[in-house]
Structure formats: C-alpha cells, structure tokens
Amino acid sequence: MNELAALTLAFCRWCNDSFFGHAIRDSAWLFPFVEIFHLLALGLLGGILVLINMSLFGVRFGSGSTPELARELRPWMFGCIGVMLLSGFLLFSTEAVKMYGNWAFQFKMSLLLLAVLYTLTIHRKVIDSPRTAVGLRRLAAVISLLLWLGVGLGGRALGYVTTAASPPIGQ
Amino acid sequence: MILDSALVWLHDTSFGTVIRESVWAEPIIETIHVLTLGVFLGFVILLDLRLLDLVLRRTPVSTVFRQLNPWLFGSFGVMIVTGISLFAGDPVLFYGTIFFKLKMLMLLAAALNVVVFNFTLGRTMMQWDVLPATPRGARITGILSLVLWIAVVACGRGIAYVLPPP
Numbered sequence: 001m002n003e004l005a006a007l008t009l010a011f012c013r014w015c016n017d018s019f020f021g022h023a024i025r026d027s028a029w030l031f032p033f034v035e036i037f038h039l040l041a042l043g044l045l046g047g048i049l050v051l052i053n054m055s056l057f058g059v060r061f062g063s064g065s066t067p068e069l070a071r072e073l074r075p076w077m078f079g080c081i082g083v084m085l086l087s088g089f090l091l092f093s094t095e096a097v098k099m100y101g102n103w104a105f106q107f108k109m110s111l112l113l114l115a116v117l118y119t120l121t122i123h124r125k126v127i128d129s130p131r132t133a134v135g136l137r138r139l140a141a142v143i144s145l146l147l148w149l150g151v152g153l154g155g156r157a158l159g160y161v162t163t164a165a166s167p168p169i170g171q
Numbered sequence: 172m173i174l175d176s177a178l179v180w181l182h183d184t185s186f187g188t189v190i191r192e193s194v195w196a197e198p199i200i201e202t203i204h205v206l207t208l209g210v211f212l213g214f215v216i217l218l219d220l221r222l223l224d225l226v227l228r229r230t231p232v233s234t235v236f237r238q239l240n241p242w243l244f245g246s247f248g249v250m251i252v253t254g255i256s257l258f259a260g261d262p263v264l265f266y267g268t269i270f271f272k273l274k275m276l277m278l279l280a281a282a283l284n285v286v287v288f289n290f291t292l293g294r295t296m297m298q299w300d301v302l303p304a305t306p307r308g309a310r311i312t313g314i315l316s317l318v319l320w321i322a323v324v325a326c327g328r329g330i331a332y333v334l335p336p337p
Contacts, residue, residue, distance in 0.1 A: 032328045039208065039324055040216075046206075047213015050242070061238055062230035072227055076220075152209065156202040 009054060012096040021093035031094060038087040042152070045080035048073045049148055053141035056106070066137075070127045081116070104161045108154025115147040178262040190260035197260060204253040208324075209244035215320055216241045222313030224305050231300040231310070270329030277326060281319040288312045 015021050024030040052073060055066040064072075092099055099105040126132050126140040181187050190196045220226040223234045258265050265271045292299070292308045299306050305313075 024286070032332050036321075036325050036328050039328065040212070040321060042205075043208040043212025043324075044210020044216045045213065047217050050210055050213065051217070062234045064230065068229075069227075072229075076226060102216070149206070152206050153202065156198070156205060160198055 001161055009097075009100055011102040014119040015033065015089075015093040015096035018093055020090060021096065024090060025094040031091065034087050034090050038091065041080040041083035041087070045077065045084065046148075046152075048077045049144065052077075053145050056137050058081065058138070065130060067128050067130060081119075099158070102158050102161050104154050104157035105119075108151055108158060110146060111150040111154055115144075115151055118144065118147055174266075178266055181259050181262045183309075184259070186256075187259040187262070190256055197257070198251050200256050204250065204257060207246050207253070209247045210242060211250055212320060212324065214243050214246070216315065218243075219313040219317045219320075222305055222309045222316075232305065233296045233300050235319045236296070264334065265330065268330055269331045270333060274323055274326035274330065277319050277322040281316060281323065284312060284315050284319060 024034065043146050051061060052066070055061050055069050061069050092114075123140055123144050126137055132140075182191075190200070217226060218235060218239060221228075221230075221232055227235055288309075292306065292312065299309070
C-alpha cells in the first residue's frame, strides 16, 4: 500500500512538472478554457445519463426500447466521458500534488473509477437485457445516477477544500 | 441611475445579505447551479443535435421536444432561481464584469432563437417531422442554439475568473 501511495505521489509530481501542467498553470486563460470543455461535456453526459436511466426506470422515450436508445446515445456518452477525462486530467495537472492530499479529490476519483466500471459492466448488461426484472432495472438506474452525481459533487467539493492544508510532501 | 439603485437595493436586501455572509449558501447554490447543467444543458444539446440530424434520428423531432420539454423548463427554472440567488450575493460586483453583461446578452439571444423557432418552423413541425432530413431552418436554429449556449457557459466561467478572490 505504501508503494502504491509513493507511486501515486510520484505520478502527481510528474504531472505537476509536465509541460502541460506548467503551460496551463502559467497561462491566464488556458485553465478556464479547458474548464469550459469539462463543463460542456458534463452537461451532455448528464442529459444522456438522465435519458438512459429514465428509460431503464420505465419512462419510455419515443417508440424505442432502452437498448435501442442506449445504442444511439452510447457513442456520445463515451465521447463525453473521454472529453471529461482528458480535460479533467489537464486541469488536475496544474495542481496535481495539491490534489494528492485533497480528500474531495480522492473521493471523486474513487467514485469515478466505480462509475466507469459500473457503466461498462453491470449497467451495460442490464440495459442490453430487456428481460431483467423491473426492480433490478430500476435499482441499476438509481445506482448509475447516484454514482455520477457523487462524482459531480466531489468535483464541486474539491474546489472548496483545495486551500486546506496539504500533507507534507518531502523532497 | 435606476439600475444602479436597483443593484444596491438587491445587495442590501436580507436575501442578498444572507447569500453574501453565509458560509454555506454560496457553495450549495453554486453546486446546484452547476450540476443542473447536467439536465438543462444536456437536453438543450440533445435537442440541437436532433435538429442537426446527429442523434436520435429515428425519433420524430416533435416527440423529442414533447418528452424533453417539461425537463427543460423545470431545469431552466432551477438555473434561473439559483443564478439570480448567486447574483443577489453581490449584484454591483457581478454587473461590473464584462462577462456578466455578455452572458445576459447571450441568454437573451438564445431565448430569442427559441421564440423565433416556435413561431416559424416550430408551428409546422408535424409536417417536416417525418422527413429523412430536417429542413435548413431547423439546422440553423440548432447551430445557433449550440453556439449561444456554449457562449453562455463560457461567459459564466469567465465571471468567476474576473471576480476578485473571496
């Protein structure tokens, strides 16, 4: 576990000192510029998740079934997740070492990992098998929304905890 | 000027004072404002992409509108209420930034875009609904809407960056 922590910290240091970390940190407008992409993708991803999960919950969209709706929206969903991961990584790189000790950031990353894994496995499976029991479908929808909401709340929170004392970093 | 005194009045209301002085009000309201983007902006973008024939192609435009409308209006209400609340915290300061004025202008333009669409192509939607491709006017509306809402988001971010740190 100690090794993992050391490795993570080393990675954060590398990001912090990378050319993009420097470039975004030193520029007056690059950070908000990248943030706009993060927010736009957040909007679309949220809309797509609400639609798919409502359909899973039983609110039909148009005449299509849930698997059909999901098939149409999936490329956009993964596109949004991709944009968010990339822009998020760039934003992270501007203060990676600070983020290492930020509990809200750790919370967000843990939930993000869970949310992505869940979306790629269980959620996907439930969506694509229309014969799943209604209760299970609804449960799957609620879990998806809660996981992603948690990621969003963590994202909001990390901005407010940033100023809290960071752990000793050492050399 | 009337506007100046209105801004000062809003600043001095007990509502504005609570937002400004409470430790929790601003972060909570801003969190709601930002996360509601996940419904409002998401559905606006989906509608625009539908008008551009880029998504949900097999669902008629009118069906997409009908199903998304209640959510659009509901989430827009949340955006407006939380937005005004944040604004009330320091109206003079907000109004003094170029990005705030730009954001309001873009909002107005986006609203105008919706009104124009509703009075023109929106009225005949049932006629072009089932066509394999949406008419040119609908595509222009979609592109305009995308550009304007992206500008609204960008200006919103801009406001946060020109304000002095709390």
